[in-house]
Each structure stands twice: as structure tokens, then as C-alpha cells.
Amino acid sequence: MKRRLLIAALMASAATGAFAQGAPPPYGAPIAIEDARRVVAAALAEATRQSLPMAVAVVDSGGHLVAFERADGTQLGSIRVAQEKARTSVEFRRPTKAFEDGIVGGRNAILGLGVMPIEGGIPLLRDGRVIGAIGVSGGTAPQDGVIAQAGVAALR
């Protein structure tokens, strides 16, 4: 688990500095529904604990939706944003924060890439392979990122 978080963190910082540098993790088998459900539940539980109404999506390694839940009172736009964060994270095998940081760093061309460039999407890894991704939306970008990490941490 610790190793997995470490990999994700390294990947994020690498991607922040320059796009696609370092070897990205390979794709693996699609995440199982049992795991996806656990990830969604852990993220929503933490969001509830912080009184944050949020939408949480988990997609598989092909970017296809596996599980989704939206807490009562979550803004409607987050339904789409959470899913697109998860999809972006799988499609580019990196946290969406990497794209957000790139834009903050001045690389506005990222806005033309067709990705969801806001923190809150993180690849889900198992044995060093991307088996899916979580996408969270409903709070500030950093809040979304924290809740997404709570989901990642449930993937033991």
C-alpha cells in the first residue's frame, strides 16, 4: 500500500515537472467491482466525515465506468466532472493534478488537450499496473484531491 502511494506520488511530481517524463505505469486488468465499490465507499465516507457533498467515480483500465455515487446535495456539474477526472487519469496514466499544475506553471496549451485538468483524479494501481482510476468532484480542487486519496488508500 505504502509503495503504491509512493509510486503515485512520484508519478504525479514527474508529470508536474514535464509531461510524460519517466516511464508511466503499464495498463493492467480492469479493476473488479468489489474493489471499485470499496474505493467509492471509502472516498464518500471521508467526504461525509468532512461534511463535503461529493460525486465519486471509479473507471476501469479501459476508462469505462465501474462504480459511481453522488452524495445528497452535491452540485450537478460534479457528476460529469468526477467521471471525466477518472477518465483523464486512466487515459494519461497520471493524476489530473499534473495537468492542473502544468497550466499553473504556464503551459496553457494543455487546455486544448481535451482533458479534465483539475485535481481530484488519480490512477488506481495494483502491482504497479493501472487497473483504473478514481475521480472526485464537489469541493475545491485540493479537497477533491484529498478525498480521492482516501479512495486510493482503500485499495489494499
Next chain:
Amino acid sequence: MKRRLLIAALMASAATGAFAQGAPPPYGAPIAIEDARRVVAAALAEATRQSLPMAVAVVDSGGHLVAFERADGTQLGSIRVAQEKARTSVEFRRPTKAFEDGIVGGRNAILGLGVMPIEGGIPLLRDGRVIGAIGVSGGTAPQDGVIAQAGVAALR
């Protein structure tokens, strides 16, 4: 519960005979995540019991996704189809079977309506109001309908 199923059945047969006949149920407040989760779990549990890999979506009274789960081994096309069945059921406040029956009855114009005209989408009612809908996909149309009913039945 019995009363609710009865209403749904009446609504379905009304819609089959002719479109939009009889007073459709009014829209109510959006379904709560607790209820949506229960509906999805009941439907997937029944699908698993019948060894049917399925996707189950619940949308609220605005047609917006609240909860979604896809069992391992479900065909990918069902991700989209399940959601569109649920959305269609809310948008027209009737089971998707009504549209399918209409086409079977020769009314092909329904195909231009932009709906998902296959059994498996059913409105979720509370106190006579549409609070959302369930959409199921993965089996034959009648199988999808049976599983969707199992989800409806969980909404006490």
C-alpha cells in the same frame, strides 16, 4: 410497496396502449443516495443470484446519475445503455418497455424520439411522485426488466 408496483404496472400498460395517456405521476424531490444505493444493491444482488452480469444505474428526478455499479464481466455497451434507460424513464415518466411495446406495435416514429426503447428502465416512485428511475442492462430485455423490478422493490 404493493401499491407502488401496482401504479407502475398501470402506468406501463397505459403507456403501451397509447403515448402519454392517463395522468403521468408528477415529479417529486430527487431520490436520496441512501435509497439509490439500496436500489442498486438489490438489483445487482438479484442479478448475481441469477448469474447475470449487469450494469445498474439510478438517476434522480432530474435525470442525473446518483449511483451506478457494473458487475465483473458485464458487456461494455451496458454502461451506456443502463444509464440511458434510467434517463429515458425519468424524462418520460414511464418504463422504457412502453417505448419498446410501442415499436413492437408498429409505431417506429418512436425511434426518432432519442430515447432508449428497450425494457429495463423503470421510474422510481415515492408517494406517487417520480423521485428517479432505475436502468438495467446486460441480459435480454425481459431479464433486464426483471432485475430492474428487483431494484424497484427495494424502495420501501
Next chain:
Amino acid sequence: MKRRLLIAALMASAATGAFAQGAPPPYGAPIAIEDARRVVAAALAEATRQSLPMAVAVVDSGGHLVAFERADGTQLGSIRVAQEKARTSVEFRRPTKAFEDGIVGGRNAILGLGVMPIEGGIPLLRDGRVIGAIGVSGGTAPQDGVIAQAGVAALR
């Protein structure tokens, strides 16, 4: 090889009779580029031998494009159609001919399903699992189907 074609044929006929009857083959790992290239080349070679200008697409088990070629003189519409046939075949794990036969048999509701219901898309199996699909367009539906089979046959 023979066995694989047999399975595909059985699946097609099963799907023709009634939708999603019989256990569909499970999804497997995504097809490798070497295999996809071989499938496309074999299909286009056969199309050329028959003087048929065609577009040939191969997608992986997630429905994502792996290889595509379009012969000189192919109608532009076939670019999209070939890809959608392949995608449909993966998303529903059956030949697109199953959908076409369903409509011929009177089940017009299929037209609302959002699939490409024309012969010419066939799942690609390895060890009984769907690793992708081929989609062919440019000729008549039966011609597209024959060329697609030539592609399937190259997957040894």
C-alpha cells in the same frame, strides 16, 4: 483457429435468435499491435483481391482503436462505420450481423440501442476471450462480413 471460428459462428446464431442468450465470451487482455496489424493486412489483402475498396478497423477489448487502414477510393463514410462496427462488436461481444438479423426479424427497437447494426463487425477471440474486434466497411453488408472473416482468420 477452426474452433475459434466455430465459436464465433455459434455466438452469431445464438445472438440472432434472441439477444444475449447463451453465455457470451468473457473479455480478455487487449489485442497486441502485431496481431491487430496482421488482421488488418489480411482483411485488406482479401478486399483488394476482390477489388473492393474498404476501410478496416481493429479495436482492443476496451473498444479502443489499435489499427486502421483505408484503401484508396473507399467511400469516406466507411471510416466511421468500420470503427463503429468494431466498437459495437466489443461492447456487445457479438457480430454486428446479430443486430442486423434482429432488425430483419422485426425487432426495430434495436435501432434505438446506439449500435452499428450492419454486418461487418466481428469479435476477435483468443483462448475463448474477447481481445478486440474487427470492423469492415465499404461494400455491401455481406461483402463487409466476408472481408471481416478474412481478418478473423488471420488471428492464429
Next chain:
Amino acid sequence: MKRRLLIAALMASAATGAFAQGAPPPYGAPIAIEDARRVVAAALAEATRQSLPMAVAVVDSGGHLVAFERADGTQLGSIRVAQEKARTSVEFRRPTKAFEDGIVGGRNAILGLGVMPIEGGIPLLRDGRVIGAIGVSGGTAPQDGVIAQAGVAALR
């Protein structure tokens, strides 16, 4: 060949300085599949030599896909990005780097143009006419550009 690369280089620098200055090359006949296949193969060979998993697309002078290949292990997002780079290059008869440079130079309005403003798309010229374009994605923008040039160089 040398002359063609020179033209491309001139065009790129012209486009960088200011949009649409200088006479852009006219459109010619659509690239033949033989040529498109050679361009894709050369680009992918160079990408493999550099151990870069990439997607390579070639479109014709109408912006329509002619050939596409995606190496094993390429990020899924590159399927779309490679094709959009190629399409952008044909639609505006210039390398996509011209748009990226424009944004780097402060012209953010380009982001509203609906183009893929990242290096890696280059027009394919024959006798001074645009017969198509190559689009490459999978590495950093400069890496994509180098691989795209390897594809351009195969068009003798």
C-alpha cells in the same frame, strides 16, 4: 526530400511568427494508402527505436483517417490526440507546433479555435501541395514532434 523538409520548416516558422502569414501550401490529391502506411511504419519504427509507446495517425487532404497504429502500452488518450493533431494540421495547413508556439507567445485565443495545439502534427506535402498530415502522441510534445518528422521523412 530535403526540399520538402525545408518547406515544412519554413512553413512552421512562418506560422510561429504570426498566424496565416505567407501563402500556405494549396491542397492536393489525398495521400495514397501505400504512402500513408509507409509514413506510419517509419514513425512507429523510430518510436520503437527510442522505446516510446506511441499512437500514429495519417489523414488525407480532406482530414479523413487513412492509416492508424498504436503500439502496445501507449496511453489511451493518445488515440484521440494523435488523430486530432493530424486533422488540425490538414485543416490549417501547418504543424500543430505553430499553435503551441502561439499560445506560448501569449495568444490564448487559439484555445478557442477547436484545434489540438500540441506539437506532433505535421502536414504531408507532395510537389508543394498538402496531401495529408501525420499526428503523433504518446511522449512529450517535442518527442511527438521528432517522431512525426520521422514519418514525414518516409514520404519520398
